[in-house]
Amino acid sequence: MAVAVAQAGGFGFLAAGTDVRGLKAELRKARDLVQRTPIKGSDPDVLPIGVGFNNWGVDLTTALEAMKEQIPAAVWFFAPKRNKDLIEWTSKIRVSSSGRTKVWIQIGTVADAIEVAKTCSPDVLVVQGADAGGHGLVQGAGIVSLLPEVADALKEAEMGSIPLIAAGGIVEGRGTAACLALGASGVVMGTRFLASKEANIAKGYQDDVLRTRDGGLSTARTNVYDTLRGTTGWPGRYNGRGILNQSFWDAHNGKSTDENKRLYNEALQKGDEGWGEDGRLTAYAGSGVGLVKEVKSAHEIIEEVRGNALEVMSKISKAGSKL
Amino acid sequence: MAVAVAQAGGFGFLAAGTDVRGLKAELRKARDLVQRTPIKGSDPDVLPIGVGFNNWGVDLTTALEAMKEQIPAAVWFFAPKRNKDLIEWTSKIRVSSSGRTKVWIQIGTVADAIEVAKTCSPDVLVVQGADAGGHGLVQGAGIVSLLPEVADALKEAEMGSIPLIAAGGIVEGRGTAACLALGASGVVMGTRFLASKEANIAKGYQDDVLRTRDGGLSTARTNVYDTLRGTTGWPGRYNGRGILNQSFWDAHNGKSTDENKRLYNEALQKGDEGWGEDGRLTAYAGSGVGLVKEVKSAHEIIEEVRGNALEVMSKISKAGSKL
Structure with a gap:
């Protein structure tokens, strides 16, 4: 799935979750898939996908070991026991990959955004709103309030250059365009890909x-x-x-x-x-x-979302210019 | 407040809430304010503001009586004991105002949107997401998921021409532009106006x-x-x-x-x-x-939100055209 997303021009993450014992094998499988259908313009020494962790349950040493043979282009950190645990994770993955693995950190409040931005200088902050599926904060705001407030707070703290990626409730083009309007540099979708041909679910x-x-x-x-x-x-x-x-x-x-x-x-x-x-x-x-009504391939989903988002952006801009 | 919003080119609602005993006097006061500073292009026989009700607690006869002398341009129905109670409300206000009072109905789920659209043919549906302040559904989605799903469901039921107004978590230009991208015809803001000079709060x-x-x-x-x-x-x-x-x-x-x-x-x-x-x-x-950090006049708020929303829409459209 992660490779299919990459091949469609998106950026896909392999969900390591809390159990990283199989990660090395998964990364080898991804490498094989990539070698069969290479992705244009990508560094041949770096696997063009990311790996997502539920940090609270993952042994750092095992995870680092698994990512030594195949260096992922990014890691996605989420739900550490304490935010400060991410400091070690971030620095160690940067050292072990010689900076080739970008660090994405997912947060759900303004306070967490400021804290991890200060302590970890992540390459990307994933801003997760309360509409997200699966795990997230018990208490939080939807993306409509959360993303602009995070953006303003980072700017105020002179960390406004960190790209924000919106998560939570986004399954198609309208939500994507909306999040760009809120100030996101991009969006992530989980639920939409559950109904993809490549999804490895029952x-x-x-x-x-x-x-x-x-x-x-x-x-x-x-x-x-x-x-x-x-x-x-x-x-x-x-x-x-x-x-x-x-x-x-x-x-x-x-x-x-x-x-x-x-x-x-x-x-x-x-x-x-x-x-x-x-x-x-x-x-x-x-x-x-x-809003998810049909199984499509990852490629079709990405093309459709991108096309619809562009259409929406052009339409509202035209409507706006008439006001 | 409602009049100040109207004078700034917005559309303001007087909150009748559940107690309509003072409504007649409030509407007279609004009429006096409007007469002092008339609003261009508005029907002189219709008060250019709306009245919002928490329908579960309001006596229909008293409410209708209050709106006989001064006919509001719109009513906003919310939280009836049962959706079907709105059928009588809608038909009676239409009769008593000879159709001059537009009917806005606020909903928070797709099911309610379809039901009231079918039974009441509202002039406007206000789609309230879970981020809204004050009362709303215990269980519901944020506007990012709710608005597109309501829009699609109405379209599928051949009621796609009802304008949707987004509510819940929108306090400024980015949220406004985002909701237009989601498919809304406009937005309503409550929390932002709590910090307005005209707000009648402690x-x-x-x-x-x-x-x-x-x-x-x-x-x-x-x-x-x-x-x-x-x-x-x-x-x-x-x-x-x-x-x-x-x-x-x-x-x-x-x-x-x-x-x-x-x-x-x-x-x-x-x-x-x-x-x-x-x-x-x-x-x-x-x-x-x-995101609300400063008390401003209703006029300033509306100008700022509109200006920022237009700026955002133009910016994302330009960014989109480069993709």
Whole structure:
């Protein structure tokens, strides 16, 4: 997927998550894919994709070791136990890659943006709004307020040159154009790519994404899915936005965690049938999920989003010039 | 305030809220202001402002009676007990104003948008995202996802000609341009006008708005303020976004409602000193509050927002044309 995105002119990240034991093999696979269809203009010594980490759960030494053989063009740091843990991560990856791996850091508040900008001088700040799918801050603003406030605060602190990439609720051209208007240099999309041909997810999960409408009403930020899945190591200020299902409502209505877990494990046995509105398996997705209606290739998605964003920008500019 | 906004080329709403006993007098006052400084091009028989209602708590007969003498250019319906209550409201105000009062209806989900569009044929749909200050849906998406999904769903249902106005988290030019990119015909701002010279709010409240930064972290959607203030008639799916203060944290940490109310009432005696981070009085505000740093006149705000939005639109369009 990450390579397909790169080949379509985007920039894709491999999700290492918290478990980096398989990372070396994954990076070799990516290298093979890239060698088969090289990407124009990219440094042959650097793998033209990024690697994303949930830093709280990752062993730095293992991660660095995995990225020694194949140097990724970027890393994406997210959710450290404490912000200051990123100082060591940032400096070590810069040393080990001789500065060839760019450091992206994802934040969700103005305070975190200022702190990591000061202590880590990231190459990119990913600004994640509350509409994002999967993990993010329990408490935060949508991108419409967050991105401009982060931009202004960085400018005021004389760090306004760090590019900001918007995340959270962006699944198509209109959202992309909107984020550029807010001051972003670009956008990242997660939920949209769940419905891509290259997505390495269960069919049941993908069907859930395609089925779901009214994203604000059909998803919510919750800890329930972490509890059922046993992914409970996340720092306290994070939870995850997922599509509401029977697991969620049962927890909401007071069913015991033990019983809910038992039913979750039963649903696991059903495979793809375990997902759905009346299902129990987790489908993390952002509130933009209602706009995702069709599986397309990563290439098609990127072309469509870019084309539509340009169209929107030209249209509103024309409308504006008439005012 | 509503008249000042109209005179600056915007369109202002008088907040009738739930108590319409004083509405007739308020509308007369507005009429006097308009007569002193007439607004060019407006129908002399129609008051060039709107009136906003929290429909769940308003007696329709009293409201209609108040709007008979001075016919407002628009009404804004919000939070009925049931959506179908708006059918009677819409038809009666149209009859009583001979169609001169336009009907704006605020919604926060795709389902509600489709339902009220079908049953009421509103002149305008106000699409409220989760970043909005004050009351809104407990569960909903930010404007970045909500507006495009509402627009697409209306189009699919052949009701795509209803203008959509974006609300929630918009306090300045970037947010305005962003919402136009999302497909809105315009935006409404509440929080920004709390820090206007014309705002009829306590100085303590206004100071709180000016002081607050990091809007996603410093505000939250909650029922606590309604409980303390006794405004508990809101339908269950609504709560309000306000600046976090001691009342909020005490409730969060388990203080009894009785004790919290007692402290709230004590704070009421302090007047403006009762607000603030360590204060207890309610400051409803959207997550864009961190971008509001200065009190300006309604005229200055409107000019600035419009100017900045146009600048942003022209800038991103130029950047886009180079891609």
